[in-house]
Amino acid sequence: MKNNTSRSCSCSCSSLKLCLLSVLFLTETVVAVKLPPNLKIPALIAFGDSIVDTGNNNNVKTVVKCDFQPYGINFQGGVPTGRFCDGRVPADLLAEEVGIKSVVPAYLDPNLKPKDLLTGVSFASGGSGYDPITPKLVAAISLQKQLEYFEEYIEKVKNLGGEERKNFILANSLFLLVAGSDDIANTYYDLHARPHYDVDSYTTLMANSASDFVNKLYGYGVRRIAVFGAPPLGCIPSQRTLGGGLLRECAEYYNDAAKLFNSKISNKLDSLRKTLPGIKPVYINIYDPLFDIIQNPTKYGFEVSNKGCCGTGAIEVAVLCNKITSSVCPDVSSHVFWDSYHPTEKTYKVLVSLLINKFVNQFM
Numbered sequence: 001m002k003n004n005t006s007r008s009c010s011c012s013c014s015s016l017k018l019c020l021l022s023v024l025f026l027t028e029t030v031v032a033v034k035l036p037p038n039l040k041i042p043a044l045i046a047f048g049d050s051i052v053d054t055g056n057n058n059n060v061k062t063v064v065k066c067d068f069q070p071y072g073i074n075f076q077g078g079v080p081t082g083r084f085c086d087g088r089v090p091a092d093l094l095a096e097e098v099g100i101k102s103v104v105p106a107y108l109d110p111n112l113k114p115k116d117l118l119t120g121v122s123f124a125s126g127g128s129g130y131d132p133i134t135p136k137l138v139a140a141i142s143l144q145k146q147l148e149y150f151e152e153y154i155e156k157v158k159n160l161g162g163e164e165r166k167n168f169i170l171a172n173s174l175f176l177l178v179a180g181s182d183d184i185a186n187t188y189y190d191l192h193a194r195p196h197y198d199v200d201s202y203t204t205l206m207a208n209s210a211s212d213f214v215n216k217l218y219g220y221g222v223r224r225i226a227v228f229g230a231p232p233l234g235c236i237p238s239q240r241t242l243g244g245g246l247l248r249e250c251a252e253y254y255n256d257a258a259k260l261f262n263s264k265i266s267n268k269l270d271s272l273r274k275t276l277p278g279i280k281p282v283y284i285n286i287y288d289p290l291f292d293i294i295q296n297p298t299k300y301g302f303e304v305s306n307k308g309c310c311g312t313g314a315i316e317v318a319v320l321c322n323k324i325t326s327s328v329c330p331d332v333s334s335h336v337f338w339d340s341y342h343p344t345e346k347t348y349k350v351l352v353s354l355l356i357n358k359f360v361n362q363f364m
Contacts, residue, residue, distance in 0.1 A: 042169050043120035044095040044104055045153075047146050047213070048178035050126030050342060051228070052091040055082030055106035057126045062139040064127035069323040070310060074332060074345060082106065084126055084318070086309065086338045087345030091122050091176060093352065098174065107149055117157055118165075120173060123149050126318070129183035130209035131202075133193050137186065143179065143213055154220060170221035177213065180206055180230040180265075184257045185239055199257050207264035211272065218276050227269060228284045230258035232291040237307050238340035241314045248306060248314070250294075262287055289354040293336055293347065300350050303334040310339045317341040 046052035050064070058067040058081075065082070066072075072080035074087035083089050091104040100119050105112050107121040127140030135142040141149075158166040187193045188202050197205065214225055233239055234254030243251030262285065269281040297305040307313025311326035317339040320326070329335060338344045343351075 040168075040172050041098045041100065041174055043118065043173040044091060044098065044100055044176070045120045045150075045173055046091040046104065046122040046124050046176040046178065047143065047150075048124040048176070048228075049128045049140075049180075049182055050084040050124070051178045051181075052089055052122055052176055053082065053084065053106070053124040053126045054089060054091060054104050054122040056108045056122065056124060056141060058082040058106070059108040059110070060125065060139065060141060062127060064125075064138050064140055064318050066126070066318055066321070070321065070326065070328045073328065076103070084339070084342045085345055085348075086332050088348075089345075090178070090348050091124075093345075093348055094174065094176070095120060097352075107153065114156070114160055117153060118161060118169065121153065123153075124178065127182055127186075129179050129181075129187065130206040130213075131183045131187050131194070132209075134183050134187045137191060137193060138182075143209070147213075147216060150220070167221055171223050173222075173224065175217060175222050175225045176228070177210070177217075177225060178228040179210070180228075180258075180261055181233055184230060184261065185233050185236075185254060188257070189254060190242060199253075199260060203257060203261040203264055206261050207268050210265050211268040214269070214272060214279075214281055215276070218272075218279055223278055224280050224282075226282045226284050227265060229262035229265060229286050231286045232294065233258050235291065235294045235306075236341055237313055237337055238315055238317060240306060241340070255291075258287060284355065286351065286355075289351055290343075290347075292354075293350060297336055301333075302336050302347075304329075305336040307335070308337040308339040308341075309335040309344065313337070313340060315340050 057065050066080065066084050067082040068080050072078060072083060075081060075083065092102060095104045096102040104120055104122050105116050107123050123146040125141030127138035128135040128142060132142060154166060157169060183206050194202055210227060214227065217225060232255050234243065234251035239251050239254050240248040243254060266283045269283045272279060272281050293300050294305045297303060308316065309329040309332050310316050310321040316326050321339045332344055333346050335344055336347050
């Protein structure tokens with residue numbers, strides 16, 4: 001997500017949707033985007049998997065952890081916080097851009113302060129997914145459990161600010177839903193945990209689960225929901241290693257599954273937009289811009305796109321990426337991926353600048 005420019009937007013009530021998108025996707029600016037006085041975004045709240053997990057798995061008995069070095073080497077003070085990245089993740093970057101805060105804490109952080117709740121937290125858990133089997137395989141926090149924590153959160157916010165403020169936060173905050181990668185890559189292909197499903201029926205299961213989750217959020221009073229599609233999974237380093245042959249080419253069957261899921265969830269969100277009054281679900285196409293970055297890294301200021309920065313870059317992720325057995329590449333900024341599964345903070349910034357240009361017309 002990227003582009004080193006400062007931007008501001010002023011708009012009338014009729015163009016609030018366009019302005020919201022501009023705010024949502026611009027990330028690498030010198031200062032936060034100035035919101036118009038009639039557009040309020042009180043908090044950012046994230047659900048899903050490791051892309052927006054800001055440390056919840058630190059407090060879970062799972063192997064899907066990263067609260068140790070070299071994770072976090074480019075985070076504030078070089079501290080590993082449980083983010084699956086060298087620095088900040090999309091939840092942090094987006095919250096900063098809309099002027100909320102630069103770091104979105106994990107809901108399960110034992111040092112979480114009451115005031116943090118009012119500006120947003122992450123409920124996401126590395127290893128989770130739309131398929132209920134997916135989090136069970138690695139003892140991650142399921143989306144259903146994330147919703148239960150969210151119910152606790154709503155009650156806490158009500159106790160802190162009252163019913164009216166609670167309702168305002170739910171209706172006006174930005175909600176991120178990022179999942180699906182672990183379902184396709186791990187549950188379906190690598191572990192074959194759904195043997196009675198073909199790709200079509202499995203991606204339908206995923207899309208139905210995602211749609212149900214958005215419906216449940218709507219029932220709580222949530223209206224602004226950004227749902228991220230699946231990335232080109234066959235081109236991430238770990239899947240190249242597992243399914244790309246000796247030359248570690250992109251494994252197309254992963255990519256085909258990702259694209260199939262993306263088409264289904266996009267259609268589901270279109271349907272929800274027509275049937276749920278006031279909802280503003282936004283489908284975020286991560287696949288195409290990330291695929292272009294991977295295929296043409298120098299175009300975006302990168303040098304390496306087929307390996308991560310940690311260790312050999314071919315397989316290390318989570319506990320396998322550690323300071324004892326894994327070295328770190330000399331220049332993180334030259335790599336699209338931090339470990340074998342997750343992008344670098346720089347890549348997230350590049351993606352944001354690409355997305356604003358491609359999808360702004362959808363919000364007119």
